[in-house]
Amino acid sequence: MKVTVLLSAGLHPVSGRPCPAAVELQAIRLAHTLGTPELTGLHAGPAADAVRDALGQGLPRLLWLETAVEDDPLAGLVAALATDRPDLILAGRQAQGADDSGLLPYALAKALGLPIIADAVAIEPAGEGAVHVVQALPRGARRRVTVRLPAVVTVHPAAPTALPFAFAAARRGTVERRAGQAALRSGAAIDERPYRKRPKLIAKAAAGASAADRLKAATESAAGGGRLLVDPAPDEAAREIIAHLRELGVLRR
Known part of the structure; x- marks a missing residue:
């Protein structure tokens, strides 16, 4: 080869x-x-x-x-x-x-x-x-x-x-x-603009939702996956890690 x-x-x-x-x-x-x-x-x-x-x-x-x-x-x-x-x-x-x-x-x-x-x-x-x-x-x-x-x-x-x-x-x-071959680099212009914070998209609220529902969807934070364990036992922590990896598809079930 x-x-x-x-x-x-x-x-x-x-x-x-x-x-x-x-x-x-x-x-x-x-x-x-x-x-x-x-x-x-x-x-x-x-x-x-x-x-x-x-x-x-x-x-x-x-x-x-x-x-x-x-x-x-x-x-x-x-x-x-x-x-x-x-x-x-x-x-x-x-x-x-x-x-x-x-x-x-x-x-x-x-x-x-x-x-x-x-x-x-x-x-x-x-x-x-x-x-x-x-x-x-x-x-x-x-x-x-x-x-x-x-x-x-x-x-x-x-x-x-x-x-x-x-x-x-x-x-x-x-x-x-x-x-080598002489070939000048393409002179494509690069547009540089200052960073501007983008508005948050309201994806969870339906089109006909109330103002309160739209406000809640715009302000609430998405909940993370998995469980929060505080000072768990080693065996319990290992089981949770294995379960999380299986949910991600890294380990086979």
């Missing part, structure tokens, strides 16, 4: 120094769970120093598309992926410390005409040109889907942690440099 991991030039959240995005290093580890894939990292930007450390964390080869700072990386990535034709394209949810919109994987999938699966925490081969993807859902739930390859998959931070850094592997890794 031919797998490509998209790498972005991130910034460390504490030191501010250039480094690979953590979730993209987790994507490299997920790629290794597919057996022995033909694995390549792909980065578009003016320099590759920020992503070079990925060679020491399970990435044997890095393809660097050299572009100017003001260029949009999407055009170069689409051209490179259309030429190499990988079976699976892995990406993080969003960049780390730069243009963190998180839209690039979706724009890439649309340009290539590929399906996209979001928030993967595990990937398993399914045979016959398909993979099983386990998605992370709200409140800790998980969903298993099967997608036909080729496809784009974004990785969730709840995926297994990245492989440990190995200096020898970083020395063995290779960086291939290519000229």
Whole structure:
């Protein structure tokens, strides 16, 4: 299987120094769970120093598309992926410390005409040109889907942690440099407005309700689910937690 991991030039959240995005290093580890894939990292930007450390964390080869700072990386990535034709394209949810919109994987999938699966925490081969993807859902739930390859998959931070850094592997890794495509970023205007508190919608009161009923629906707060236990016994607290998780669908009944 031919797998490509998209790498972005991130910034460390504490030191501010250039480094690979953590979730993209987790994507490299997920790629290794597919057996022995033909694995390549792909980065578009003016320099590759920020992503070079990925060679020491399970990435044997890095393809660097050299572009100017003001260029949009999407055009170069689409051209490179259309030429190499990988079976699976892995990406993080969003960049780390730069243009963190998180839209690039979706724009890439649309340009290539590929399906996209979001928030993967595990990937398993399914045979016959398909993979099983386990998605992370709200409140800790998980969903298993099967997608036909080729496809784009974004990785969730709840995926297994990245492989440990190995200096020898970083020395063995290779960086291939290519000229990227010059494509200026779209000049879409961003409308910034000051925050204005929105009026509360009265959803509970019927259209023909009285003024008192409408006032009550607008002022009362919604009651939270579950039970409030004050200093319960450990066994009682454990039973309530299990019951709550079963109601959410996290645990099977």
